[in-house]
Amino acid sequence: MTAERRVLPKWFSGLSIKLIATITMVILVVTIVVYLPSLANFRSSWLDDRLRVGVVAARVLDAVPDVMALPRNLTDRLLTSAGANAIVYRREGQSQLIELANPVTPDVVVTADMRQRDLPTLIVGAIDTLFAGPGRTLRIVGEGDLDESLVELLMPERPLRQDMWVYSRDIFLASLVIAAISALALYLLVSRLFIHPVRRLTANMLAFRQEPENASLIIAPSPRRDEIGIVERELAAMESDLFSMLRQRRHLADLGLAVAKINHDLRNTLTSAQLLSDQVATLDDPKVQRLAPRLVTTLDRAIGFAQSVLDYGRETAAPPVMAPVTLRALIEDAAFDARLVGHPSISFRNGIPDDLILNVDAGQFARVLLNLLKNAREALESVRADSPPKEISVSQIDSSDEIVLAFVDNGPGLPQRARDNLFVAFEGSARAGGTGLGLAIAREITEAHGGRLILVDQPVGTRFDIILPKTLRVS
Template sequence: MNRRVHVQDGSSALPPGPPEGPEEARAAADTLVAADVARPSSARHLGLSGKLLAFTLAFIMLAEVLIIVPAVAAFRINWLSDRLAGARTAALVLDAAPEDMIPPQLTRELLGSVGAITVALKRDDTRRLLASTDMPPHVDHHADLRDVSPWFAVSEAFDTLLARDGRTLRVVGTAPRGGGFVEIVIDETPLRKAMLRFTRNVLLISLIITALTGALVYLGLAWMFVRPMRRLTRRMIAFRENPALPALELEPVGRMDEIGQAEREFVTMQQQITDTLQQKTHLAALGLAVSKINHDLRNLLASVQLISDRLADIDDPAVQRFTPKLEAALDRAIAYCEHTLAYGKAVEPAPQRRMVALAALVGEVRGTLGLGEETSTIGWIESIERGLMVDADPDQLFRILLNLSRNAMDALAARAPNDPERDQIRITGRREGAIVVIEVADTGPGVPQRARAHLFEPFQGSARRGGTGLGLAIAAELMQAHGGDIQLVPGTIGATFQLRLPDRPVDLDAHRAQRSHG
């Protein structure tokens, strides 16, 4: 954002103001938003929604893996347990029949139903081979289902999945009717194929569940979080492109979560920045107007000063009495013209402090306002300590007291007709150690509550209609330059402003040098 304002030699380049109406503002905002959407951006390929989808799928797949692996291990144990259950039944039949009384065909059918190559039973110290087809030359792997830990079951499941076809497996389980054990020798290939089918089916179902769950989670989060954040981002980009746009209300604004708070804070910030830019525009326009007025007013004051010099030569007593006041007022007016751009371009000069009689300075303020005379409808009361001296710049302190007194006079004049007994301006002065306290009070309606928050800010603290709001701001700035402060005293009739003006610190080295030189 690059906004330059120049006020020099009666010319100014003002920044563009905001659109005139809400329709134009909204149209401009929509245009900027559309331009931003059309602008290519590499970050769009993996934005917040893409990251959200990737994380959702990754975590759901991780959860599926944690479910599939134990499921496959449990499937293997169940499959082998079924074979052992069939072997126990066959063992009961074969063990109960006398030897050589079981036909070979029945033996093969029993082994076929179990899916085993051999079935053996061990009781006490006797191990008996109940049935056998072609006895394998050796057994490749052993599995004891009497005591299987979860981690061992998972490792055995992976071992079976990675085994070669044709591997033989010896499986041991508890014997029927307790005591001993029953064991079978089987071909592991059917188990491996069954486990592969089971894994494929579970994985397919898991992928379907993952896709559906991921889509639902993504759509839900995108609707609840990504969409409002994307809208807020577009508003930020539009505001960055043209900060002069007025703040547009975001919808929805009733959310009570962090996104709703971010939307409300952004609208507040946008409104504050817009107000600040409007104030800067106002200041730029004011600087241009004041520079023109300053140029012409100084010429007019120069002519009036020549006329006042001629009035000084007239012997009329009334003219001689008012001419010094007129000349003093003209001198101050010319000096003020040199600093009329205090809030537009220049700054207030540093105070030229010296000891000034406060009573005399207050008398000049009263004479400038024309108060305290018999024809005045506003009363004037002074209560200043005798011989009170204040360490200040006389011209700047005069401006402070004049601004405060003029504000009080305007507040009292608003309820005309005035009565000097009722409508009064009171100025008091006293010393409290190294601080001079001056109070300017009136018996008017007081300062409205709405004006107190920004009372000493330029263009903000005006308490009357048509006021510029600069008088109190100038007074506060001049008091700060003196190292003092100004504040509104609460709980008083009308408005009471208190000035606290400290003396300058004593330079002990300079004081000793001055005494030694003397």
């Protein structure tokens, strides 16, 4: 099945970058919500500090008799410490004023009444000060340290606004650092719990879409019990069903193409059998003994051909169940089933290392080995007895990124007709009476394990290579 190749997004793209951006924005919004009360509190504290200097000035005024005036150097020190142009102390209907030697008449005066400390009023005052224009004068009103006394300060608003901007800058930088650290920590946590599993699901779906008949790509569900775990289990079930359906569809298609050939070949074979049976019925005993084997052989061929077709059509096409298997022992068993062990004229050599363990379905993979070894034996048995020694060998070819198993015989090789239809069911047989199903099934099972079965050209004999991914090897 061909499919358009799709590329997964990199780590900091797709859901990842959206997650980081969302977390950062949420933290910044929360910071802004917290920032306004914090800025209002900073402004309130700043104004309270100035009022405390005004209260100190009021005490000084109380300590001085009414007939005396405060020295100029003392008033200047009081005004400088408060950063004010004038300080007014009101008590019992009387007012006392401390002002600069050359007072300046302000153009714009705004009042900050520190007797009103509700949060909305403080926030509105902070925002007004932060974005106010230059040249405004601030009138700060607050209670004195005595009953029914008031202290008022007149001062430029600019120092307060500058300090508020510095404070806002520090808050912004600190919030940015906290947002970045929090976003990274949350991203790592969420990535571990959600993003990585979603990427695994996405990668699996893209890979399985490319090769839906490769059972090794069926996702292995994790033991999670949440929604992602449910998706993994359902995806695994869907991929298994799709794998079985596609293989069964291939079998049915092959059967449909073979129906005409089956009918023709089977009809001819049974016609020959019927003619022979008629002759047998009219012959004496000596001739019956001579013709009977031919009759049996013809009928056996028809029965075997029909049985192979039925077996291929009924194959369940279940996905392989992977388990560690010692390959050398599996090949030895396949050689025994292929009647190579103790064969009078064919020597068999198993060159697979003892420590090569693969994660495969032993039952299905044994069928591949049996088909290849059986085909090699039948090819060598067709060679004349006076030919050079007949040999079949199985070996592992060195490869850095794949597992390559070579099945080699020194027989007559494959005819061109067999090469042209090598893995096509009912077409790729190299001997009379064969169905061509062996290699078709062998390739199908190999592909289900994520590998390939290929014919390698060589001057003498036949060589088939099974190429498996390195991931199937059990270290």
